[in-house]
Amino acid sequence: MGRYIVRRLLLMIPTLFIVSLLVFFLMRIVPGDAVDAQLGQAAAAGGGVTPELEAQIRAELGLDRPAHIQYFVWVGNALQGDLGNSLQFKNRTVWSELRVAIPVSLEIAIMALIISLMIAIPFGVLSAIYQDSWIDYLSRIISVGGLSIPDFVVATVIIVMPAIWWGWLPPLGYVSFFDDPGANLVQFILPSAAIGLRFSSTTLRMVRSSMLEVLRADYVRTARAKGLTSQVVIVRHALKNAMIAPITLIGTSIGFLIGGTFIVETIFALPGVGRLTLDSISNRDYNQLQGNVLFLSTVFVMVNLVTDLTYAWFDPRIRYS
């Protein structure tokens, strides 16, 4: 097990290296750079812009050097734990920006995960047990609905409808859980529900199909023949074995939940990693974007590793070598 983990951790190095190369050079292919973005904002707001100013900003940001030099400088600093300063918020480090954003995204991710599992597991199990009954159809409606309606539509509807019908809106502007737990939960429940609903759909379908397969397995029939109650058969024998495939899905989705919720974060004005990444792209804040992508890649790899390790708990036949 220990050697397996070490090997997986070592494999992270080339993965992250390739990610860093891709994000660094892909962003530089995109038209416009951080200087254009800053000049564009200044000019749009009425500020005067001259070629001299442009050259000066470019030099200040270190963007006047060849791209490969910029890359090696950045990688060299990153290896020492220095992701640099944001190109937009020049007085702030990339890590300080991430440190503010991560708890927001993490809270959404955890709440969305809880909501999705609260929908997916019971409905998925019941749907399999009572196949082709009304509860199965209801589960499939929820599942198809969640899959076919994008989360930004759900988010828009759940923020607009209460405003129209009841004149209600969740608190605007991020409130930390530690400052005001009540307001924080009210604020996060809707975006988490919007994401959780969509996420539950795929998990629900996976749980249902896995359960259907397991319920027809010989050992389940044997368990029933032994006279075990349905509850014991389903919870202790069937569900645990049926969870391996959904666990893979849940594991890989955690990375998505932390970094891929930018639309919902934007709609609900929550300053999470997704919105930080989106802003970084808009403003061509290369340093911030590279830092964010590196962070998210690391999260993905680590979560995948943890997911793989949990298989052994669900199915003791699985061994790592």
Added chain:
Amino acid sequence: MRFNFRRFGLIGTLAMVTALVVAACGGGGDPTAAPGAPQPQAPLPTATPAPTATLEAAATVAPNPTQAPQPQVLPTSTPRPTTGPTVKRGGTLTLPQFHDLVTFDASNTRLYMGYYLNGHFLWNQVVTFDNKRWSDSDVVGDLATEWSINDDGTVWTFKLDPAARWQNIAPLNGRNMTAADIKWYFEYVLDPDNNSGIGGIIRDIETIEAPDDNTIVFNLKAPFSGFLRSLANSRVKVLPRENLEANGNFETPIGTGPFVHNRHERGARVIHDANPNYWKIGADGQALPYIDRVEFIIGADSVTVEAGLRTGKLAFITPGGMDPQVARDFMDDNPQLDWIIDFKLYAPVVFTNFKVEPWKSNRDLRLAIMRAINQDAIRSNVIFEDGAPLEGPITAGMGEFSLPQDELKELLRYDLDEAKALVISSGVGGDDLKVRLQFMLAGSPGSQTERYGLVIPPMLEAAGFDVQLNMPASAAQGYGAIYGGNFEIGSGFVGFEGDINNWFRSFYSSTGDRNRPGLSDPTLDAMIAEFDATLDHDLQVTRAHEIQRYILEQAYYVPLVAGSMFIPQQKYVKDFIRTWSWGFSKIEFVWLDL
């Protein structure tokens, strides 16, 4: 047409549930075989009636701001009239802010958008615009109480309010603001080594004197009619020397303004609290401001902002207002809101790349563009406002300085036959008529910018141009293309608050810092210089007209109809006076009737 959730309500929900049931049960069958009701055709864009609120656009005549000013006495502590019998104190003004605040350095015009909204809360300026409408541009004292000008218009003397003091934050600790502070700061921004950007606005100053604590004297290089308006420009605040010396920069905001910065939560909120040490007195005899706190919500989506307005959580939106198409539906659905409908602060324009031939010297070709653009079609299909005034090189909102509508109508007339003839007489043909039409701002789907982008190319093609539309994905990309000269025809915006002199100098002078297309005409430069040196008001108006007439006759710029700005505002917001500085320059007088 905008999506109406209320109407959608029951029918939409039933339809969606039915569709999901069918999908979940594996039904659906061949969609082509379903007899379904015919789809209603989306209505084509037509001329929509003007909004119900009255637009008094062209009727407004600005007061006389550019006349050589007479010494005035404007005690800044004079209580201002209020709309109600009693002014209420307290409450939080919550506003959306679309861009995050990237710097508190008000001496820096770069990355300006966030500061633009926040600056008036924290700092004061020598004088400020005090108009009841955006279209006015009268200047009143802010830190100054009165001023005078010498006979040849080169020496301006301002008396400062002795009550003015810095916020009670170290290292200023609430000490009085003096003429020496202004002298130091203005010299700081004028020093090219400091790369301030503010210096360009007040570049006519040669020397500054501070004979005593409450008197500041500006000696100009030459008579300059727009000096007072330059000082009123919302960027020209006064920042303290000690702040720079103590912190090495201006990122810790300390000013003389009515609000003290509380905190900035990146990507979330900016909060300012009432300055308990503020030096201006309100209508109730106590220190201003009336509001306890101002809170900007950063980066909320437009859907959230609309929901915030519906529920009363957001007080109003600014700047920019709402897209007219969105605003009309929103007006119908939200009678609880007040609407401010006024001129836009800027005019959309079409221009050519003056750095290259044939655009640089072929007037016929440029004029062909002007004749090909049908302003009525823009009214009908872009801004949906039949009565919208024509814009000139400065907007129609500039009162008597704007060219009369009759004259604009003649100069900007649409005549496709003439446009075609001008293309032929220009001697340009073949591949030279293949043009890249580069927009400076991104046109998101359904936006007004996108509508301009849909309407203008067919007009130019009808005249004989072969147009490739380049609508940028971001302003950065658009500005990059314009600055890089990668275009033949461009489209963007012109505007400079109420500062006509800097407007002319900045956009239309060969040395202007916003002369993006590279216009260079010595005759025009001389006309602008002459305008700057003209102190007589009537003569100034005449010369402003001459400049604009010349720009249009040479077809350097083709102003497009801009239409009105639609701004929803909660009824509980009182005494909010919109000015060129987005209304916030008088924020201390705003109160909330909650």
